[in-house]
Amino acid sequence: MIKRLFLLLFLLVAFVYQSRAQDQTQLADTLIINGETIIMLGDSVIILRPEEPVYWKKGGNFNLSIQQVSLTNWSAGGASNMALNTGLNLFANYKKDKKIWDSKLTINFGFNRQSDRRFATRKTNDNFIFLSKYGRELSERWYLSTQIDARTQLLAGYRYFRPGGAERDSRNRISDLLAPAYIQSSTGLNYKREFKNDDKVSIIGSPFTGRFTVVMDDSLSRAGAFGVIPGEVVRAEAGMSLTSSTDIQILENIRWKADLNLFSNYENLGNMVVNFNSVISMKVNKFITTRIETILIYDESVLITRSDKPPGPAIQLQNLINFGIGLEF
Incomplete structure (x- = not known):
């Protein structure tokens, strides 16, 4: 015991x-x-090491769509053709303390080819847009910002027509790389807000805006294309501008991005230069997307040649619907 x-x-x-x-x-x-x-x-x-702060956010997306139709001895008629459209979007955003620096690059290109016509390959889409904005925080959502907006195209652009009595098409070159190029510099107040679901809204109002129209092609410059004085390369304007950028999730797999730029020359207030870009992205899965892109431009200094009217200013409108590969990175 x-x-x-x-x-x-x-x-x-x-x-x-x-x-x-x-x-x-x-x-x-x-x-x-x-x-x-x-x-x-x-x-x-x-x-335990402290988490290092992240000042940069970088990324982008790439999209590609291809269409091909091949006809041989086709009794219903038609023509063989191929179409390609592609786009690249890159962004790099920096934020530290009270400083922000946001940059965005957009490049779009497309063409179609129809073998039975003269000038079989013709451009359908060609845009190069670079935006860069630097700002200092004044309060939680207000910044004093300076923005650079540069726009041009990559390849020559042509107007196709068929002269009276002719059996084949002819063409005139009406634009080219840096002909025109538009460079706009603005300084003003920037309202910027970011939401928890990654939605973003930014609006800049600037009473101090410089706009430069560049025509580097000699023949187009001598003709006074795009509002430059004949023989001159650069046309400078001073005015005011309003710029907005929107990135909103509409539904779970549908996102809308839009950029609007309005400019009015002090010498002719009220006559607005309008640039509006809109992209609606509908994601089918990780790699397949549908994109609806709309570009609207109005500039009184750009004279549009039309068959039923004399050359004059007109609304320029481009609509694209693409279904193809879409990669996010």
């Missing part, structure tokens, strides 16, 4: 000692050196 009591007492003491030992190992010594937390737990040393 006594032996059993000693054995029970021994087991009880051993259990209490082990419990206290475990409690002591759970008590960790903590030391902070240069922002790093060092935890000593028993014989182990755990180093």
